[in-house]
Amino acid sequence: MQFFIEVMVGGLLAGVMYSLVALGFVLIYKASGVFNFAQGALVLFAALTFVSIEKMGVPFWIALAITLGIMVLMGVAIERIVLRRLVNQPPISLFMATIGLSFFIEGLAQTVWGTEVHGLELGITDEPFDVMGVFISKFDLFAATLSGVLVAGLALFFQKTKLGRALRAVADDHQAALSVGIPLKHIWAIVWAVAGFVALVAGMLWGSRLGVQFALTLVVLKALPVLILGGFTSVPGAIVGGLIVGAGEKLAEVYLGPFIGGGIENWFPYMLALVFLLVRPEGLFGERHIERV
Amino acid sequence: MSQTGIVPGHTDQQPSPFLLSVNNIEVIYNHVILVLKGVSLDVPEGSIVALLGGNGAGKSTTLKAISNLLASERGDVTKGSVEFRGERVDQLTPDALVKRGVVQVMEGRHCFGHLTVEENLLTGAYTRKASRAEIAQDLEKVYHYFPRLKVRRQSQAGYTSGGEQQMVAVGRALMARPSMILLDEPSMGLAPQIVEEIFEIVKDLNQKERVSFLLAEQNTMVALRYANFGYILENGRVVMDGAADELASNEDVKEFYLGLGGDGRKSFREVKHYRRRKRWLA
Numbered sequence: 001m002q003f004f005i006e007v008m009v010g011g012l013l014a015g016v017m018y019s020l021v022a023l024g025f026v027l028i029y030k031a032s033g034v035f036n037f038a039q040g041a042l043v044l045f046a047a048l049t050f051v052s053i054e055k056m057g058v059p060f061w062i063a064l065a066i067t068l069g070i071m072v073l074m075g076v077a078i079e080r081i082v083l084r085r086l087v088n089q090p091p092i093s094l095f096m097a098t099i100g101l102s103f104f105i106e107g108l109a110q111t112v113w114g115t116e117v118h119g120l121e122l123g124i125t126d127e128p129f130d131v132m133g134v135f136i137s138k139f140d141l142f143a144a145t146l147s148g149v150l151v152a153g154l155a156l157f158f159q160k161t162k163l164g165r166a167l168r169a170v171a172d173d174h175q176a177a178l179s180v181g182i183p184l185k186h187i188w189a190i191v192w193a194v195a196g197f198v199a200l201v202a203g204m205l206w207g208s209r210l211g212v213q214f215a216l217t218l219v220v221l222k223a224l225p226v227l228i229l230g231g232f233t234s235v236p237g238a239i240v241g242g243l244i245v246g247a248g249e250k251l252a253e254v255y256l257g258p259f260i261g262g263g264i265e266n267w268f269p270y271m272l273a274l275v276f277l278l279v280r281p282e283g284l285f286g287e288r289h290i291e292r293v
Numbered sequence: 294m295s296q297t298g299i300v301p302g303h304t305d306q307q308p309s310p311f312l313l314s315v316n317n318i319e320v321i322y323n324h325v326i327l328v329l330k331g332v333s334l335d336v337p338e339g340s341i342v343a344l345l346g347g348n349g350a351g352k353s354t355t356l357k358a359i360s361n362l363l364a365s366e367r368g369d370v371t372k373g374s375v376e377f378r379g380e381r382v383d384q385l386t387p388d389a390l391v392k393r394g395v396v397q398v399m400e401g402r403h404c405f406g407h408l409t410v411e412e413n414l415l416t417g418a419y420t421r422k423a424s425r426a427e428i429a430q431d432l433e434k435v436y437h438y439f440p441r442l443k444v445r446r447q448s449q450a451g452y453t454s455g456g457e458q459q460m461v462a463v464g465r466a467l468m469a470r471p472s473m474i475l476l477d478e479p480s481m482g483l484a485p486q487i488v489e490e491i492f493e494i495v496k497d498l499n500q501k502e503r504v505s506f507l508l509a510e511q512n513t514m515v516a517l518r519y520a521n522f523g524y525i526l527e528n529g530r531v532v533m534d535g536a537a538d539e540l541a542s543n544e545d546v547k548e549f550y551l552g553l554g555g556d557g558r559k560s561f562r563e564v565k566h567y568r569r570r571k572r573w574l575a
Contacts, residue, residue, distance in 0.1 A: 088365040162419065169405045169416045176403035178362055180465055181391030181420035233407075290406045290451030 006134050007254050008247050013140035015246015016147045020202040022223040022238040024195045029232045031167040031191040034094040038102035040220030042196055045109040046071055047203030047212045051118040071196030079189040087184055088174045106217060117213040143205045155235040225273035231286020240284060245269045311335040312473060312505050318373030320358050328354045330529040336507050341499050343516040344509040346526035352509035353400055356475045360397035361387050392420045394472035402458040406451030410442055413450050413461050417468030435464040438494055456487035476508040492519045513550040517541040
């Protein structure tokens with residue numbers, strides 16, 4: 001029993017890390033109705049920028065501030081150069097644009113900062129400590145808390161503030177949002193800047209775990225089942241989806257693995273997502289597609 | 294300022310006495326498709342002006358040219374000017390125009406489906422820097438005109454009926470405290486009874502809140518009953534204009550748009566032929 005709890009808690013905490021990545025997707029999706037393929041590239045870019053600046057001898061917090069500034073500028077630039085021209089175009093055009101962006105940003109990150117793998121030390125040791133006989137990783141706990149705070153903040157932002165409401169309005173109907181005087185340009189710049197911020201947080205946590213390297217862009221693939229489970233449009237959904245995926249893959253690995261030869265962890269989340277797509281395509285908390293006849 | 298009794302005409306040089314003046318605008322979509330071929334119209338302060346005509350006549354395009362929503366549809370105003378309170382507004386962004394008091398209610402309602410009715414209304418006040426209390430007050434005012442929305446305030450707009458959605462769209466525009474609403478095809482897809490209800494509210498808003506309306510409508514009969522003045526558009530040109538009651542009693546209008554021929558109903562074939570000939574002459 002104690003072993004079960006330990007596996008489960010470990011899984012849940014790892015799941016929160018997936019949520020963090022998924023959050024970036026939800027943000028852009030909620031504000032433009034588009035799946036942002038470039039989120040992984042943003043995560044890599046943010047982490048790489050931060051590490052490189054810190055390597056120059058800049059103190060932690062200042063490096064963080066500079067990176068944040070760069071991510072905000074990037075959000076504004078993406079709106080200016082790419083999105084502005086795509087208002088009121090079919091979602092697939094926007095989606096293709098984000099694919100292009102993702103390659104561009106990946107290339108840019110490695111051209112500017114180089115391709116070597118950097119270590120990232122956040123000052124939190126990954127040592128387990130004992131809670132009533134269950135070992136919990138300090139780092140996981142820290143990551144989970146941080147994600148929890150971010151998610152709660154963003155959920156409140158979307159539901160309760162004027163700007164959040166405007167963002168949801170834009171996701172529903174660009175043209176109507178324009179017609180009531182919501183300035184799409186500002187809104188998108190803001191959202192991409194916030195997505196950049198979330199990417200920075202995710203990039204730092206994942207970077208300190210895996211090392212800051214190109215493989216960070218692949219972490220994003222794990223966010224997909226999380227999004228499908230939780231729903232593309234729900235901030236709390238990203239968290240719950242992450243928890244399910246995290247706990248599910250670890251438990252499956254430990255308890256089902258021995259019967260079918262292991263390696264389940266890598267494909268189990270996708271299997272789960274597939275089942276979900278058949279049963280509940282909008283995810284657990286996602287907005288249902290409204291169709292009237 | 295001019296009142297409803299005054300018949301609009303075109304003043305070329307001196308500042309316009311009208312709330313809104315559209316002067317000879319030409320609109321081209323995708324750089325090639327000429328949709329409006331020089332449309333001019335005036336809306337006096339406090340009036341309801343109807344923009345009539347069949348499918349593809351250019352009614353919606355005219356409204357979007359005024360509200361500057363054309364850019365996002367790859368349309369361009371290539372000639373002419375739009376003046377609001379005597380100032381050129383054709384280069385403003387849609388939100389700047391909303392701040393000045395011109396709001397468009399688009400054809401097909403365009404509610405935010407996943408937002409609740411109340412949230413939809415609140416988005417209408419986005420451009421205003423008003424206090425919470427002020428917004429709440431305006432919300433109550435909208436509910437006063439549309440009591441049905443108050444009942445459904447917590448429902449997702451996407452699940453409300455067509456009539457309710459039209460009310461949400463108009464109410465949302467009202468939240469910006471506009472002096473002018475560009476109302477595009479409010480009767481579309483609605484039962485006659487609901488259409489009547491919506492138009493009654495439009496009249497009410499016009500009289501009590503002093504909101505001027507420019508409304509594009511295919512339902513000529515209803516529109517002329519509520520409007521003070523009307524313009525008839527055909528093929529991207531104004532082919533006729535006049536006071537609403539004059540238009541309603543005009544023989545050609547009766548025949549083309551109201552389906553009331555002088556000597557009984559004609560067959561469709563004859564009507565079409567006649568119309569085509571008339572159009573060449575126009």
